[in-house]
Amino acid sequence: MILENVLAAIQELATFKTILLMTVGAMAGLLAGAIPGFTIAMAIVLTLPFTFGMEASQGVATMIGVYVGGLSGGLMSGILIGIPGTPSSVATTFDGFPMARNGDPGFALGLGVWSSFFGGIIATVLLVLVAPQLAKVGLEFQPWDYFSLIFFALTVTASLAGENMIKGLISGALGLIVACVGEDDINGVQRFAFGNDFLGEGFAFLPVLIGLFAFSQLMSDIRDTTSARKSLTDMGDVSVRIEHRRAIATIIKDWINLVRSSLIGVFTGVLPAAGSSISNILAYDQAKKASPTPEKFGTGHSGGIIAPESANNATAGGALITMMALGIPGDVITAVMLGALLIHDVIPSPAFIAEQPKIAYAIFIAFFFANFLVLILQTGALRGFVLVTRVRMYVLASIILVYCGIGVFSLNNITNDMWTLAIFGVVGYTMRTLKFPLAPMILGVVLGPIAERWLSRSLALSTDVTEFITHPWSLFFLIASVFSIGFSLYQKQRGTKVWTLWYAPVLMLALTVPLFMMGGIVRPALAVVLIVLAVLIMRKIPAATRALKSIN
Amino acid sequence: MGTMSRDTVVSIILLLFCGLLIWAGYQIRDPQFGELSPAAWPKGVSYVLTALCLIYFAQSLMGDSARKADGSPNDAPAHAGGLSGWFRYYFNPIVCFALYFAFLATLPFFGTLIGGTLLVFLLLSFLGGIAPKQIVIHALIAIISVGAMWALFTYGLRVLLPRGEIIPGI
Numbered sequence: 001m002i003l004e005n006v007l008a009a010i011q012e013l014a015t016f017k018t019i020l021l022m023t024v025g026a027m028a029g030l031l032a033g034a035i036p037g038f039t040i041a042m043a044i045v046l047t048l049p050f051t052f053g054m055e056a057s058q059g060v061a062t063m064i065g066v067y068v069g070g071l072s073g074g075l076m077s078g079i080l081i082g083i084p085g086t087p088s089s090v091a092t093t094f095d096g097f098p099m100a101r102n103g104d105p106g107f108a109l110g111l112g113v114w115s116s117f118f119g120g121i122i123a124t125v126l127l128v129l130v131a132p133q134l135a136k137v138g139l140e141f142q143p144w145d146y147f148s149l150i151f152f153a154l155t156v157t158a159s160l161a162g163e164n165m166i167k168g169l170i171s172g173a174l175g176l177i178v179a180c181v182g183e184d185d186i187n188g189v190q191r192f193a194f195g196n197d198f199l200g201e202g203f204a205f206l207p208v209l210i211g212l213f214a215f216s217q218l219m220s221d222i223r224d225t226t227s228a229r230k231s232l233t234d235m236g237d238v239s240v241r242i243e244h245r246r247a248i249a250t251i252i253k254d255w256i257n258l259v260r261s262s263l264i265g266v267f268t269g270v271l272p273a274a275g276s277s278i279s280n281i282l283a284y285d286q287a288k289k290a291s292p293t294p295e296k297f298g299t300g301h302s303g304g305i306i307a308p309e310s311a312n313n314a315t316a317g318g319a320l321i322t323m324m325a326l327g328i329p330g331d332v333i334t335a336v337m338l339g340a341l342l343i344h345d346v347i348p349s350p351a352f353i354a355e356q357p358k359i360a361y362a363i364f365i366a367f368f369f370a371n372f373l374v375l376i377l378q379t380g381a382l383r384g385f386v387l388v389t390r391v392r393m394y395v396l397a398s399i400i401l402v403y404c405g406i407g408v409f410s411l412n413n414i415t416n417d418m419w420t421l422a423i424f425g426v427v428g429y430t431m432r433t434l435k436f437p438l439a440p441m442i443l444g445v446v447l448g449p450i451a452e453r454w455l456s457r458s459l460a461l462s463t464d465v466t467e468f469i470t471h472p473w474s475l476f477f478l479i480a481s482v483f484s485i486g487f488s489l490y491q492k493q494r495g496t497k498v499w500t501l502w503y504a505p506v507l508m509l510a511l512t513v514p515l516f517m518m519g520g521i522v523r524p525a526l527a528v529v530l531i532v533l534a535v536l537i538m539r540k541i542p543a544a545t546r547a548l549k550s551i552n
Numbered sequence: 553m554g555t556m557s558r559d560t561v562v563s564i565i566l567l568l569f570c571g572l573l574i575w576a577g578y579q580i581r582d583p584q585f586g587e588l589s590p591a592a593w594p595k596g597v598s599y600v601l602t603a604l605c606l607i608y609f610a611q612s613l614m615g616d617s618a619r620k621a622d623g624s625p626n627d628a629p630a631h632a633g634g635l636s637g638w639f640r641y642y643f644n645p646i647v648c649f650a651l652y653f654a655f656l657a658t659l660p661f662f663g664t665l666i667g668g669t670l671l672v673f674l675l676l677s678f679l680g681g682i683a684p685k686q687i688v689i690h691a692l693i694a695i696i697s698v699g700a701m702w703a704l705f706t707y708g709l710r711v712l713l714p715r716g717e718i719i720p721g722i
Contacts, residue, residue: 409714413711
């Protein structure tokens with residue numbers, strides 16, 4: 001049945017016109033993704049009118065080309081100039097940019113390109129095979145579960161904090177404050193406006209992001225006139241050749257990271273309202289936590305590029321399945337696609353895959369094909385983009401500063417966004433100077449409003465706060481949050497303190513509670529497996545404790 | 553001030569900022585609608601931020617006392633020579649930020665095309681030097697780069713960029 005549908009979908013899409021449209025869409029997406037301030041959503045919105053006259057599958061295939069292109073395009077600017085083209089490639093910048101600055105931009109780009117590709121392919125295979133089951137998990141989520149999921153994502157700030165955890169947490173809390181400024185989404189009441197119209201309108205996310213990251217980075221680059229007059233190529237032996245073989249070999253070697261990050265991406269994508277801006281950071285965090293050398297993250301570590309890039313492309317697949325199976329958009333982009341389907345009288349619902357198998361599988365195949373298409377197009381596009389690194393830093397900085405302003409303006413067509421960009425440029429530069437990490441602040445700005453919205457919805461349904469621990473998924477994420485907060489301390493003291501030996505088994509045992517609460521067969525069975533693993537680990541603790549005490 | 557580290561000073565400033573936030577949190581209007589008041593989340597975050605800043609303050613104070621006991625100096629700043637040294641050290645970013653804010657302030661007069669070209673030219677000349685040959689190159693770079701950007705957004709993406717009074721069409 002699946003094979004039949006797949007073949008029918010291939011037949012539907014394998015026309016010159018559709019492939020041409022997808023190619024144009026993917027190029028547009030790559031361009032939009034690479035331009036900071038120009039979002040994928042904006043590119044999709046601009047594509048929408050062009051799809052009115054197309055067949056439903058053709059129109060959606062074109063949009064998928066833009067979507068996948070945009071997700072992959074974000075890595076180019078993120079790696080080469082330190083400006084994430086889209087929020088979905090924020091985490092790529094953490095290691096991609098340092099790697100490029102360390103003289104290895106070709107390898108960094110290769111890692112990004114191939115991780116995106118593999119992430120997309122893994123997501124497609126998963127979606128076709130286990131789509132209905134994944135959609136069911138998304139359907140189980142209630143507001144309490146969403147809030148706890150976002151809360152878990154917020155605890156990631158602790159591990160993004162770097163050397164000084166308290167500065168990282170302050171930075172994260174400042175991000176939450178920034179997100180509070182202006183009218184609140186629920187009641188429309190002004191907060192932290194101090195009677196000022198500019199503050200009353202609040203801060204759009206992208207100007208804040210570009211100001212904090214790009215503006216402040218550019219200012220750091222030109223602080224010293226001598227280094228400002230050098231190009232990136234002068235700073236070291238920079239290879240402009242994209243190192244495909246080396247990148248593929250590294251990714252295959254780090255396949256666990258790739259698969260884990262892709263799974264995180266798909267799972268996050270399946271959950272409505274949790275898009276690639278969250279998944280890339282979650283995947284990065286998990287890769288850092290699982291790495292034997294977490295201290296190297298942030299300095300140009302290959303795992304720090306593989307994780308976010310595979311996750312953000314995989315998220316697109318997850319978001320598509322929720323859109324198709326439930327009619328719920330996973331993010332703004334799939335919301336626009338949903339609109340495109342509705343224009344063609346195709347109404348996504350839980351019965352969509354069964355009722356419209358041709359279009360449903362055409363979406364899967366288009367997503368699969370788009371990854372190949374983008375890989376081919378990107379390889380050529382990147383060659384040109386790498387040449388950017390040969391331009392002198394002050395020339396690049398001066399042009400990008402103006403370009404950021406224009407790009408930011410085009411978001412909402414208001415000059416206030418340009419002021420926001422400049423103000424957060426100053427804030428970002430000051431924070432850099434004072435050694436406050438910026439990544440937690442970004443996370444706070446992104447996740448703050450989402451967390452508040454779900455908290456409000458939870459409390460609107462019931463004021464009983466015990467709901468947060470009686471709902472299995474909510475409890476699952478709250479337990480994960482507690483352990484996530486303590487993880488930085490665990491990593492610092494691992495191998496020196498006895499309590500760290502208990503960390504993993506206790507986490508496993510704690511997670512069995514919500515798994516048992518979920519019921520069914522698979523999840524309790526998974527809980528039993530976790531109990532067995534925990535017991536096996538605990539049996540080794542007395543010997544490990546003695547060994548530790550003898551060392552100490 | 554001389555015995556206080558930079559972290560202590562920053563933590564005090566942050567605590568003052570927290571005080572302002574908490575005060576502002578109580579000024580938020582409550583529409584008496586819904587279970588979660590619009591002030592609840594900002595107030596909660598303000599309290600968390602205050603608690604974190606207090607820990608930061610305590611940490612930096614402890615660091616100061618430890619340094620005093622050791623007789624070791626505070627972390628050396630990146631620049632030397634007091635306020636004038638600070639100004640010299642951060643001269644480039646200060647001028648660039650000032651130019652950018654000037655660009656934004658004069659945007660209604662110059663518009664994006666002229667204002668942007670002027671900004672790029674001034675930034676290039678300030679950072680790259682003002683030898684006659686460089687001035688020509690900088691002018692060309694400014695005109696071509698901003699012109700291309702302006703054309704792409706105006707005609708390619710149909711974005712109506714801010715226009716100026718000086719030449720109303722652009």
